[in-house]
Amino acid sequence: MPDIVITGYGIVSAIGNDAQSVLDSLRAKRTGIGKMQYLTSTHKELPVGEVKLSNQEMKDMLGVPQDRVLSRTTLLGAIAARQALEHSGLQLTESTRRVAFISGTTVGGMDITEHYFEQMQRDDQALPLFAQHDSGASTIESARLAGLHDAQTTTISTACSSALNAIILASEMLKNDEADVVIAGGAEALSLFHLNGFNTLMILDKEQCRPFDATRAGLNLGEGAAYLVLEREQDAQERGADIHAYVSGYANACDAYHQTASSDDGQGAYLSMSAAIARAGLSPKDIQYINAHGTGTPNNDASESQALRRIFGENMPPVSSTKSYTGHTTSASGSIETVISLLAMEHNFIPASLAWHTQADDVITPTQGVEGVTLDHVLCNSFGFGGNDSSLIISAHASHAEEPRRTDIQSIVAAESIIDDPEQLKQSRKWISPMEARRMGKLLKSAIITSLEALEQAGIQSPDAIVTATRYGMLDVSVRFLNDMSQNGEEQLSPTLFMQSTHNTISSAIAIRTHCHGYNITYSHGTQSMEWALRDARRLIQTGQAKTVLVGLHDQGTPEVCDMLRRMKAEPLPELYSHVIVLKADDSQ
């Protein structure tokens, strides 16, 4: 298998609008978390890690006319992607190489929708703004603004591990010769929707966050974007590119425990870290620095520490959470923290965990920073709601590890199931208990029923992997949360609605139900979501990484959104649609 290299990167975050200023802040131990300046929330008591740029300033940087309304996620993404391309020295205009742009985001254009939602429903002038709502639209616009006109694009939405999963997909596509250059990472702007959503879960600290501290009381939300330029080593060498690091190992696993909490033993984190180390051909003692997920919530830090102790035991390498600088940049955190790890590797230092004062038994002791070290292998963790846990290892040198990998296994359809009428949910009692149903919208019910039916038909209890596609996710709960915010303001909102609103809710709920700890991913790229999901599932089987994969497309419309799409003459949404396919490896070959 070819080695995958990083030939460029770009970053915009609370501690700097480019790699150099991020590096300076890290070395000066300067946090970017502070008082809210740009987000117009009534919750001014909550500190945030905002990018210190207004939308107007970003439009100027990108040469976009000021009267164009663009999502902040799109703007942040475009700036970071441009930087990454410039850093890589790639001349795309003269190149005949196949380029892909993969972005992780969950918020997408929600910052626009939450602002104009009422107007869009009655006013034709505001209506076109809804075209920017979905995650995929934000990716496509960022790619355009970064000059990536001919690139194939896709969007991964696994909540807070989205960007790391984008880097994993990029590596897989390069190894599989599906592209020659991939720009991968993630972008996420702060929105009222998720600030209030996290607030309903009571996991936002009113002080600066203190990851791994005895007094930690939650996270601070942040925003930003970062992208890497990835290529096969040989291609990079042939064009004389600077190789900044190697992507030596990665893994995606699922905690399959709870929609918003991590398990006590950190099983998902344990699986993703140990599989990433194994894939890199390394052992735990080779890892010299860990950039932890470390959100600062009591639950995450205890669970992650437990997983770290299970793997590293007494020989814990230095660990820090750089969320103490940037805030938790949610879907962008995976690539932002990979870029921070790259900076650490290239400049021979280990970033400190800021605001740590008091040791506690249930968590590891983070590093206060180290200067003058040589880092060969760095591990980066990124975990999301629903237990979508991913880990990445970057290395200073090529491992040339012989990864055993097939490329020729065919997939066959073992079973299929469809629900396209809410009436069909009447059979739900067979599969879903009333206690489970209390927190399930119609789409989640149809997703669970079709998945369990198809698995039963195929004679499979738990698949090796779950791959999900959705254009809008659980739209009914998102719309209810939006309506609640516009009617009642930013108080007394429902945590149950918020926790179901991330696109990866469906995939992780299926994992929880089927006890599937394997690969788990969600694509949210408009009408192309299912195409990308099937492509991923077939790749997993083709390369021998899974024998059975549950693939599903799940979408629903609400009266408000269906009406807007009709007025926009856009592709309509069905009232309810779940289509599940169980793919399995063809053993007859």
Place this chain on the structure above:
Amino acid sequence: MEQLIDTLKSQIITTLNLEDMSIDDIDTDAPLFGEDGLGLDSIDILELIVLLERNYGIRLANPAEGKEVFKSIRTLAQYVEKNRKK
């Protein structure tokens, strides 16, 4: 008190979307959380905190405090009676 208990039960059924359940199905003294009782979890606590604020003007700042209050319908009713602002 008995009336408040029934009101709370029906508010909980609506808020937590406990389909098919009536106020007679909820034992006033059984634990609300864990497998021996109604089987509610940490997210339900958060919903109940919102319920208390909306309907009774009671603000619970931290979920851990809620654990004592939400032991059973009876402890909840006692707490509400003592602390309600509306």
